[in-house]
Amino acid sequence: MKPTDTLWREYSGHIHFHTTYSDGSGSFEEVVRAAQEARLDFIIPTDHNALVPEPDGWRGSVLLLVGEEVNDKEREPEVNHLLVAGIEREVFHYAKEPQALIDAVAAQGGLSFLAHPIERHSRYFSKEFPWVDWNVQGYDGIELWNFMSECKAYISSKLAGLLLSFRPQLFARGPWPEVLALWDRLTTHRPVVAIGGSDNHAGAYHIGPLARQAFPYAFAFRTVNTHILTPEPFNGDLSHDREQVYGALRAGHCWVGYDLLGSTAGFRFHGSQGRGDGQAAIMGDTRPAGQPLELEAFVPRRAKLRLLRNGQPIAQTWGRRLRHTADGPGVYRLEAYRWAWGRWRGWIFSNPIYVRDAQAP
Numbered sequence: 630m631k632p633t634d635t636l637w638r639e640y641s642g643h644i645h646f647h648t649t650y651s652d653g654s655g656s657f658e659e660v661v662r663a664a665q666e667a668r669l670d671f672i673i674p675t676d677h678n679a680l681v682p683e684p685d686g687w688r689g690s691v692l693l694l695v696g697e698e699v700n701d702k703e704r705e706p707e708v709n710h711l712l713v714a715g716i717e718r719e720v721f722h723y724a725k726e727p728q729a730l731i732d733a734v735a736a737q738g739g740l741s742f743l744a745h746p747i748e749r750h751s752r753y754f755s756k757e758f759p760w761v762d763w764n765v766q767g768y769d770g771i772e773l774w775n776f777m778s779e780c781k782a783y784i785s786s787k788l789a790g791l792l793l794s795f796r797p798q799l800f801a802r803g804p805w806p807e808v809l810a811l812w813d814r815l816t817t818h819r820p821v822v823a824i825g826g827s828d829n830h831a832g833a834y835h836i837g838p839l840a841r842q843a844f845p846y847a848f849a850f851r852t853v854n855t856h857i858l859t860p861e862p863f864n865g866d867l868s869h870d871r872e873q874v875y876g877a878l879r880a881g882h883c884w885v886g887y888d889l890l891g892s893t894a895g896f897r898f899h900g901s902q903g904r905g906d907g908q909a910a911i912m913g914d915t916r917p918a919g920q921p922l923e924l925e926a927f928v929p930r931r932a933k934l935r936l937l938r939n940g941q942p943i944a945q946t947w948g949r950r951l952r953h954t955a956d957g958p959g960v961y962r963l964e965a966y967r968w969a970w971g972r973w974r975g976w977i978f979s980n981p982i983y984v985r986d987a988q989a990p
């Protein structure tokens with residue numbers, strides 16, 4: 630067993646979906662049931678501009694943490710959607726000023742992620758909701774892969790919409806390359822955490838006559854999930870367990886896993902600077918340059934593995950393991966692809982391990 634395998638606990642969760650508190654079709658009871666069915670450990674519902682009056686807490690086997698998706702509803706088009714979590718007081722009145730909003734979340738010790746930062750145009754959905762205010766600072770990360778945002782862009786006809794409502798897996802391929810490139814640019818300056826989600830509304834879309842049957846929560850919760858590594862196991866104490874989740878998300882100790890192609894549980898990506906390196910670096914960690922870093926990735930099923938440095942592929946293999954010695958500063962991250970439904974599809978997107986030159990004070 631690798632040291633990191635014994636030190637870190639792993640939990641899978643789903644972030645970013647909507648309930649009856651905004652424009653989703655499912656109640657909290659329904660989404661909790663669906664999460665239990667999908668065997669998730671935690672869920673973070675993010676209703677639009679509403680910090681809903683539901684308490685955080687364990688609901689059976691699922692830890693429910695209430696988040697929110699905030700945007701300025703008077704702005705046309707309604708760009709700049711911010712996913713927030715870990716706040717106790719409403720912040721949507723800051724929505725007109727994205728920086729003030731991000732600062733207000735941080736002041737409460739909360740987390741913020743830019744939702745669907747780039748959206749592609751779809752002939753069927755006339756509106757796009759990208760992030761446009763790129764002067765903002767201090768947010769925790771971005772939503773690297775939004776399943777619904779991706780899928781809706783493939784809808785070019787009524788027939789495509791109908792097929793998509795039955796079999797979205799035939800369409801979904803992975804994060805947009807332009808979002809991956811954006812993320813790689815952002816992480817050259819500072820760590821920026823990637824999360825993934827479905828943005829599921831379960832029937833709020835009207836795609837043909839069967840729209841109400843499209844994307845049940847139990848299905849969405851098996852698509853793009855965010856898996857976390859925590860230093861301590863959940864113990865049933867809400868404040869402890871909540872901090873395990875938020876601590877992992879804040880630190881980038883997580884990956885985006887498209888579990889529909891096979892569970893991504895068990896994925897690991899770590900780096901060690903040899904003997905004497907007490908604890909291996911995991912996703913989200915930063916190590917000083919100067920010593921070679923032995924990077925190793927392990928995936929639970931055979932896949933096409935690609936290691937990237939500063940957004941450029943530097944090693945590739947087919948199998949369950951990839952090893953590479955990193956001998957310079959850079960932002961190292963791993964992607965895994967699996968063949969499914971006639972093409973390669975994105976399966977795992979790790980957060981990076983950062984190797985930085987020691988900064989002079």
Ligand SMILES: [Zn+2]
Binds near residue numbers: 698710744758
């Ligand atoms: Zn949104």
Ligand SMILES: [Zn+2]
Binds near residue numbers: 647828
């Ligand atoms: Zn949303």
